[in-house]
Amino acid sequence: MEIDAAASGAMLKRERVRYAILELVEARRPGDAIPSERVLCAELGVSRPTLRAAVDELVVAGLLVREHGRGMFVAAEKITQELISDRNAFSLPQAGGVWTSRLLELRTLPAGARVGRKLRISPAAEIRYIARLRLVDGAPMAIEHLHLSADLVPELTSDELEQGDLYEHLRDRHDVQVSEAVQSIEPTVVTRAEAELLDVPELSPALLFERLTTDTRNRPVEYVHSLYRGDRYRIVSRLALGPRAEPAPSAGEGHHPGIPPGDFSKGDPVTFSTRGVVQQAL
Secondary structure, eight states: OOOOHHHHHHHHHHHHHHHHHHHHHHTSOTTOEEOOHHHHHHHHTOOHHHHHHHHHHHHHTTSEEEETTTEEEEOOOOOOOOOOBOGGGOBOOOBSSOEEEEEEEEEEEEOHHHHHHHHTSOTTSEEEEEEEEEEETTEEEEEEEEEEETTTOTTOOHHHHHSSOHHHHHHHHHOOOEEEEEEEEEEEEOOHHHHHHHTSOTTOEEEEEEEEEEETTSOEEEEEEEEEETTTEEEEEEEEESTTOOOOOOOOSSBOOOOOOOOOOSSSOEEEEEEEEEOOOO
């Protein structure tokens, strides 16, 4: 599969605009207004269609609200279900299929306010920004946007991002041992540029993963958000409620899926395992 350079460029530009608007949202309270499209286009140096694509995504994600004739406002806060596991019994099997990566972009740039807060570094500190397309058996499955502190991986290469397991490379080549991650999953739809990369129709359903990973020294290692095709990827959870439950066996080699939210009774610790299921293309 060849990557369309125009589609890749449009997606990455929209991504940068999305981050800029997210910083505005996170600096305000629910109900506060954000600048108009005209003002944002001038400040960010982008066209109105590019800006609207980013705003549309944040409206669909429930972070912004448009009010006809009034403007755009920060949406009400979402209700969050926190999932807590017994760390000694946690297991995360991998998804099926042969997973490969295709690098879309690798750059060193300032963290900025939002990513800097997540990685606990200065906004002026350098990060390695990576965009890559994830494929299963050669078919596009997800778009990943990774942000890693440049101090931790100063010699990160494109080969490491396209070949093998990134966490193994971090451990073996950069002396960074990941320990745990906090991840959220939300439903969303794909933009036109994302749809072209994933080979699906525009506005197709998708799963939005957001993850912050820390290492054994409790340092934030990476902030990632990924977009997975909703037509071919789903999450299946095995839940064992009780203090003595054993974790489910691993599903074998493949790709680490996300950790889904759920409803649990308070009290005993919860043992659970999660696997990603890739639907066969018709």
